[in-house]
Amino acid sequence: AQSVAQPEDQVNVAEGNPLTVKCTYSVSGNPYLFWYVQYPNRGLQFLLKYITGDNLVKGSYGFEAEFNKSQTSFHLKKPSALVSDSALYFCAVRDSLYNFNKFYFGSGTKLNVKP
Amino acid sequence: GAGVSQSPSNKVTEKGKDVELRCDPISGHTALYWYRQRLGQGLEFLIYFQGNSAPDKSGLPSDRFSAERTGESVSTLTIQRTQQEDSAVYLCASSLDTGRNQPQHFGDGTRLSIL
Numbered sequence: 457a458q459s460v461a462q463p464e465d466q467v468n469v470a471e472g473n474p475l476t477v478k479c480t481y482s483v484s485g486n487p488y489l490f491w492y493v494q495y496p497n498r499g500l501q502f503l504l505k506y507i508t509g510d511n512l513v514k515g516s517y518g519f520e521a522e523f524n525k526s527q528t529s530f531h532l533k534k535p536s537a538l539v540s541d542s543a544l545y546f547c548a549v550r551d552s553l554y555n556f557n558k559f560y561f562g563s564g565t566k567l568n569v570k571p
Numbered sequence: 572g573a574g575v576s577q578s579p580s581n582k583v584t585e586k587g588k589d590v591e592l593r594c595d596p597i598s599g600h601t602a603l604y605w606y607r608q609r610l611g612q613g614l615e616f617l618i619y620f621q622g623n624s625a626p627d628k629s630g631l632p633s634d635r636f637s638a639e640r641t642g643e644s645v646s647t648l649t650i651q652r653t654q655q656e657d658s659a660v661y662l663c664a665s666s667l668d669t670g671r672n673q674p675q676h677f678g679d680g681t682r683l684s685i686l
Contacts, residue, residue: 499662499677507672557627561614
């Protein structure tokens with residue numbers, strides 16, 4: 457079965473410090489991985505994706521993610537956190553083998569960036 | 572803007588009533604998804620439309636839930652005889668097609684509260 461896991465419900469970081477939001481995946485077939493951010497009372501916004509190619513993917517708002525096949529991970533990172541980065545972050549994987557229509561989302565990680 | 576539009580933004584209704592939620596996808600987007608997001612949880616896939624193909628209804632939780640889409644335009648999600656456990660945010664997303672590198676674009680959701 458296809459799935460993603462976000463092991464941390466919440467991540468706290470001080471403004472200016474680097475941040476990491478963790479995601480691990482389990483898929484049959486090639487992994488198509490995505491990160492989304494959700495601000496209060498809003499829908500999800502696309503940040504970045506990994507399909508093929510370089511393991512380090514750069515996305516919106518200075519975020520990047522590193523695809524690690526051996527560890528089946530796709531952690532979201534940013535070198536210097538901003539208070540405005542505080543939001544809910546979702547990792548997602550697309551089923552590339554059985555049902556391409558489906559995305560599987562993690563349970564989300566709340567990022568708190570303190571001034 | 573030209574994003575995904577959902578209406579109403581909030582809906583409060585009594586248990587047992589029927590509700591209809593609307594989604595206007597981005598123009599030209601052939602793929603349309605409905606998700607349910609319960610408080611503090613991730614996204615639960617409900618249904619998927621792609622052009623004029625038969626929809627993927629595999630995520631609908633019961634026969635009280637149904638959805639329609641006319642061509643590549645507006646979609647409506649209908650919940651009959653609502654129950655309190657139906658309370659959630661219902662998110663709609665659209666994408667250009669089912670290409671592997673196409674992310675989803677989300678609306679801000681309809682917040683449904685069943686009294």
